[in-house]
Amino acid sequence: MAGSGPRDDTKERRHLHVRLREEGSSIYDLLTEYLQVAGKAPDWYWRTVGHLEGQEVDNMEELLTAAFEAGAYVAHEHPESLKFQWVTEEECERERKAEERAGGHEESGPRDRASLSHYA
Numbered sequence: 001m002a003g004s005g006p007r008d009d010t011k012e013r014r015h016l017h018v019r020l021r022e023e024g025s026s027i028y029d030l031l032t033e034y035l036q037v038a039g040k041a042p043d044w045y046w047r048t049v050g051h052l053e054g055q056e057v058d059n060m061e062e063l064l065t066a067a068f069e070a071g072a073y074v075a076h077e078h079p080e081s082l083k084f085q086w087v088t089e090e091e092c093e094r095e096r097k098a099e100e101r102a103g104g105h106e107e108s109g110p111r112d113r114a115s116l117s118h119y120a
Contacts, residue, residue: 012088012089012090013088013089014086014087014088015086015087015089015092016084016085016086016087017084017085017086017087017092017095018071018082018083018084019082019083019084019085020081020082020083021080021081021082021083022081025081028046030070030074030078030081031045031067031070031074032046033077034069034070034073034074034077035066035070037073038066038069038070038073040066045063045066048063049063
């Protein structure tokens with residue numbers, strides 16, 4: 001099997017994290033660019049995503065499809081903006097705690113969405 005997956009020399013199961021390389025980059029900008037190029041309405045998409053928390057949504061399949069397509073678009077059009085990391089659950093948990101500590105001083109609001117994690 002060719003090598004874009006996790007290394008086989010580890011016994012621990014790994015999953016994929018996709019991150020933006022530049023800390024100041026905005027995933028919102030890249031996704032909005034995709035939505036515009038694809039002829040989709042960015043305003044509708046972002047409003048709908050904002051209402052998802054804890055609710056069943058009739059258009060969930062459309063949102064997930066658009067998110068999947070957006071990921072493929074960003075990977076194709078902006079590969080230099082992304083980095084890929086195969087991590088264990090332990091590494092993931094350490095990273096999550098570090099992000100929580102770093103974000104703890106900010107006012108409550110949307111999480112930093114500079115990362116696209118757990119897509120594999």
